[in-house]
Amino acid sequence: MSSNFATPLKLIGSIAAAGALALTAVAAAPGDRYGSLQDKDAKTVAKVGEQAPNFTLTDLEGNEHTLTDVLADESVKAVVLEWYNPECPFVVKHHKLNTTMADIYAAHKDDGVRWMAINSGSPGKQGTGMELNKRMAKEYNVQYPILMDESGDVGRMYDAKTTPHMYVINGDGTLVYAGAIDDNRSPRTLGETNYVADALKSVLAGESVATAQTRAYGCSVKY
């Protein structure tokens, strides 16, 4: 598996370049109805069926997590990335009103599934800050790392638009699912189909993911 990551440094280098560009991007004010933002020129967008872009982010305890390092562990069969903002009602739907994320993680954590939440909120915006995130992680009893991406670089690299916006990466590092957690866009009601649970079952069974891409729903990522 590690041979798939013969060029991790190169990948990280491209992320750094994307990050530098992001700093120079002209951000339009929210509510700029007729403008197109420049963000898309500053990111290497993850694509389903291709290698998931690498990243290194730090969790709430100060531990660094690098995607390629996680995947280098032979026992890891899949990695789930969950874009996260603890104060977003749609995150509340799946972490408090229901325990969607916790349930899927619990069902598969011993099958080689790693799960990482990523908070790409810009400092000062809703759902950001270490104290708040630590407190909410405790309240929601989140059992997996919550990674802070305050620059939003990793979020833009994955084209994460919503919380939750979900990604499943297989053991070879290929992005095999991107989109919604389930098929009900309501902030309250659960869907009938859970796309992430289905994708994980397929990956663990060595099968291809039937529904590899859906439209995510939720709150906007607070870039």
Added chain:
Amino acid sequence: MPIGTSQFLPPAAALAAALCLAVDANAQADANERQAQPTLIAEHSSIAPGSTVRIAVDFAINPGWHLYWPGRNDTGFEPQVEWELPEGWTIGDLHWPAPIRYVSPGDILDHIYEDRLTLIADLTAPADATDAVDIAAELSWLVCKDVCIPEDARVSIALPVSASSQPTQHAGAFAAAAARWPVVSDTAAFTTDWTGTTLRIAATGAAERIAFFPHVDAPGLDNAIDALATDGRLLTLDFTREFGPIRHVSGILEITRGNATSWVAFDVPGPDAPAAAPEGGTGATR
């Protein structure tokens, strides 16, 4: 109602909510705390037996906040309306006015309503209706600015049953909402032309700006944020088959000519439309 906990509200509202929750954990948000305040309104003062009148769910939206159009959006969720009608009474579908484009950092594109959203529906009385009727609706909605809050309410209106009727004080709100309904079958407003998965739309005559608001079942756009041309009458849309075949493209076309903006219902067959499909659709392919 566990969503109404304090961490989703601004500090002042959170304090008020905390006081409220101390009294009753299931208490609904006080009307004064809502960022969007709904009422049921009628266009006319009464309804005659067997006739149809327009009633509406009318949201007053606080400055800076918005509600969502039920079409293609990256985020949000449109208001949900569940009518409660006496036996024999019927009500039609909600008419959704044309929304406005709303772009947030991260190339996040939504179609929203600000200030006021008036959702009109046709209410029909049974032929044997007498006295008066109470119409109610259970509403739930998501209201957002930089943060989002789920809100809900039950609204009702008492309407006398009478053959004589006159416009209410709300008639203006009905007219304003209806002025933003997309015009159906206005095939003279635009022409379309496919090249592969690229659709070129041309507004008929001179236009300053043309924008496309995709319906929720419209095929994938490479960059939905580009569904806008600010430099004239031509709009080019690049579709993708990533979300499935491109059978037809539907939505609202917004065309601005001078000081006037109009909205046209748009529905044209795509390159993957079944061969047996009739030419044209409701929009024009010419």
